[in-house]
Amino acid sequence: MADDPAVQIESLTHRYGQRVAVDDVTFGVDRASLFALLGPNGGGKTTLFKVLTTxxxxxxxxxxxAGADVLQEKDRVRRRIGIVFQDPSLDEKLTVLENLTNQGHLYGLSGPKLAQRCRELLERFGIADRTRDRVQQLSGGLKRRVELAKSLLHRPEVLILDEPGTGLDPAVRATLMRHLRELSEQDGVTCLLTTHLMDEAERCDSIGFLDQGRLVALDTPSALKRTIGGDVLTVCTANPAEMARRVKERFGGQAEVVNGAVRIEREKGHEFITDLIEAFPGEMESVTVGKPTLEDVFVHLTGHRLSDSEHAGG
Amino acid sequence: MQAAKTVETNLTGATGVAGAPSAESYWLLPMASLWRREVVRFLRQRSRVVGALGTPLVFWVVIGSGFGKSFVLGQPGGSDDSGSTMGYLEYFFPGSIVLIVLFTAIFSTISIIEDRREGFLQAVLAAPVRRSSIVLGKVLGSTTLALGQALLFLLLAPLAGIGLTLGTLLGVAGVLVLVAIGLSGLGFLIAWPMDSTQGFHAVMNLLLMPMWLLSGAAFPASGASSWVGVAMALNPVTYHVAAVRHVLYWGSDRFTGNLPPFWLALLITVVFAGLTIALSARAMIRSKR
Known part of the structure; x- marks a missing residue:
């Protein structure tokens, strides 16, 4: 049993009526690792999350x-997973401690053992001083921490998190990811999270790209970035489509319009900038060159951006 | 020494399965916890307490006094003895108790809609808990609230001219537990598939209020037209109200002659309660959400 991967998904497909939300997805997640399912909203992440959480x-x-089938052995799966929901599953009218106690009862824990466990987790996540506060008085970041504590009460082997960073500012997000890293390293807990935020995925051991229900890539963050040879140049100009056509005509290779700018992948990007500027003097508002980000990899693989909603997604 | 040992076992570890909860602890414990939560939540929302208790009180006083002397219910035997006639305030009283139970039971079970919307429910559904224990936690919670309020109202019985003994108080409480379980179960069954509380209000007006009006709570079956009589006979709430009347007038069949017999009223109340609970649990298991 200990040899079973933490999560193993086989040819998973789900349709809502005619719409295919998840399309023949197969992958495994190693024990005690951090795994991110990265993809745009509507890519199938939430559907996968719901399947994994029974x-x-x-x-x-x-x-x-961990070897238990989500269809045949629901209760065994439920005992092995901890879940962090995107909208915290907390009762706003109850206090932090009441919420945790209730959750403990749902998992068959009670008495001094449960009380001790609650204290331990509240301290671990720095919310011990808010124990008696009603949840409705807490900030979004604190709620997420209470939700995390709540999900760990029964010592799950696998922690499944749905968009844990959404709505949190980057600093709070980083702290959250540190907690997850600690859980995997110290306690051997496997963390599987869905996200559309690159900084979150970047901190994981492996990433699965999910786009339109398909798993388009699965690898470590650095290996994924290596799939793009060299650098990424972004050219802002008045007529990007025309510019992309002329770049291809002149230099060959690929150049495409992504979000109103021309995007070019080239080795030795800094040298290519000079060529570009000489070829089209005065026609470009700006040119930037950078190492490929996960976003670039995603664009490279799918032809569209990861998150139009990164700012709106709040 | 002991302290050190405790600390050692404390650290989170995937290997350390906390305790080894028994089968009951996945049924009884969650049920009790969810039950308690309902009561705590209720007490923290004062407007709900006032609304649930105030509505029937206003109802009873305004309507009961309004009809006043124009409504006099004689004994079925037609005796002229003044002690055997009943004013409307008195006639309306048992129905008002059932109305309190109906309001409280229904309004507390619709909180399942809020639980779903606020996200609390998703964690409960993903926990290794028997679905029946989720239903029962909700239903017993709302039963407790309904019973508490109904008993408070029952203390006003002497004002309506109904004498109270400890026996009738306990008897009514017993019957009301069964009534409240049934009506909470009905509330759960209606609320479960709903996304918004607005939809529930339509059901309240189209189904639940007519059920209550056609239960013998507001007027007796004897004077009604025949189709109303049929509807009343088929209505489970009729048997709820009848059971309460029987217990309130226990030992004297002065005002209970026209009602279905007590055993039948009780039987239907019990069956109705069992049925709504079973159907609620089934709806939950079959639910795709």
Whole structure:
């Protein structure tokens, strides 16, 4: 049993009516690792999340958590996973401690053992001083921490998090990811999270790109970035489509318009800038060159950007 | 020494399965915890307390006094003895108790809609908990609230001219527990598939208020037209109200002659409660959400 991967998904497909939300996805997650499912909203992440948390029965295929089947052995799966929901699953009218106690009861924990466990987790996540506060008085970041503490009460082997960073500012997000790293390193907990935020995915051991229901890539962050040879140049200009056409005509290779700018992948980007400027003097408002980001990899693989909603997604 | 040992076992570890909870602890404990939560939440929302208790009180006083002397219910035997007639305030009283139970039971079970919207429910559904224990936690919570308020109202019985003994108080409480479980179960069954509380209000007006009006709470079956009589006979709330009347007038069949017999009223109340609970649990298991 200990040899089973933490999560194993086999040919998983789910349709809502005619719309295919998850399309024949297969992958595994190693024990005690951090795994990010990265993709745009509507890419199929939430559907996968619901299947893994036993809240949705997929149209076809199966998934196993530490060897237990999410369809056949629901209760075993439920005991092995901890869940951090995107909208915290807390009762706003209850205090932090009441929420944790209630959760403990749902998992068959009670008495001094449960009280001790609650204290321990509240201290670990720095919310011990808010124990008696009602949840409605807490900030979004604190709620997420309470939600995290709540999900760990029964010592799950696998922690599944749905968009844990959404709505949090980057600093709070970084702290959260540090907590997850600590959990995987010290306690051997496997963390699987869905996200559309690159900084979050960047901190994971491996990333699965999910786009339009398909798994388009799966690797470590650095390996994914290496799939792009060299650098990424972004050219801002008045007529990007025309510029992209002329760049291709003149230099060959690829150049495409992404979000109103021309995007070019080239080795030795700094040298290519000079060529560009000489070829089209005065026609470019700006040119930037950078190492490829996960966003660039995503664009490279799918032809569109990861998050139009990064700012709106708040 | 002991302290050191405790600390050692404290650290989070995937290997250390905390305790080894028994089968009951996945049924009884979650149910009790969810039950308690309902009561705590209720007490923290004062407007709910006032609304649930105030509505029937106003109802009873305004309507009961309004009809006043124009409504006099004689004994079925037609005796002229003044002690065997009943004013409307008195007639309306048992129905008002059932109305309190109805309001409280229904309004507390619709909180399942809020639980879903606020996100609390998703964690409960993803926990290794029997679905029946989730339903029962909700239903018993709302039963507790309904019972508490109904008993407070029951203390006003002497004002309506109904004598109270400890026996009738306990008897009514017993019947009301069953009534409240049934009506909470009905509330759960209606609320479960709903996304908004607005939809629930339509059901309240189209189904629940007519159920209550056609239960013998507001007027007796004897004087009604025949189709109303049929509707009343088919209405479970009729048996709820009848059971309460029987217990309130226990030992004297002065005002209970026209009602279905006590055993039948009780039987239907019990069956109705069992049925709504079973159907609620089934709806939950079959739910795709």
């Amino acid at each position: 809240l949705l029965r997929p149209s076809a295929g199966t998934a196993r958590i």
